[in-house]
Amino acid sequence: MNVFIKEKSWIAKIAATKLRSNHCAIVFFNTIYLHSISKEEIINNTELLRHEVMHIKQWKREGAFIFLYKYIKYSFQFGYYNNPLEIEARNAELDANILKEIIIFKSKKR
Ligand SMILES: [Zn+2]
Numbered sequence: 001m002n003v004f005i006k007e008k009s010w011i012a013k014i015a016a017t018k019l020r021s022n023h024c025a026i027v028f029f030n031t032i033y034l035h036s037i038s039k040e041e042i043i044n045n046t047e048l049l050r051h052e053v054m055h056i057k058q059w060k061r062e063g064a065f066i067f068l069y070k071y072i073k074y075s076f077q078f079g080y081y082n083n084p085l086e087i088e089a090r091n092a093e094l095d096a097n098i099l100k101e102i103i104i105f106k107s108k109k110r
Pocket residue numbers: 051055086089
């Protein structure tokens with residue numbers, strides 16, 4: 001599975017502001033958008049990388065439209081922390097299998 005990483009992303013910066021965090025990673029389709037954290041840092045932070053790769057798997061499993069619909073619906077219903085898609089991603093942080101057959105590319109997207 002191909003995973004793309006985009007550094008210095010404005011969309012991740014907005015998400016970081018919303019979540020009141022000073023660094024942030026956010027996934028759209030197969031790309032991890034980063035703010036205030038480098039590609040090298042996330043690759044060396046295995047748990048964070050597994051978490052974000054799990055979100056990419058969720059996008060693929062659900063399809064983009066259903067994923068976004070569920071993510072937003074669950075966020076209103078349960079909040080960020082108890083959103084079932086976030087719980088699944090947090091559980092993946094300890095699962096070494098998540099990163100099997102993953103190839104990481106630097107994204108040239110904006
Ligand atoms: Zn998450």
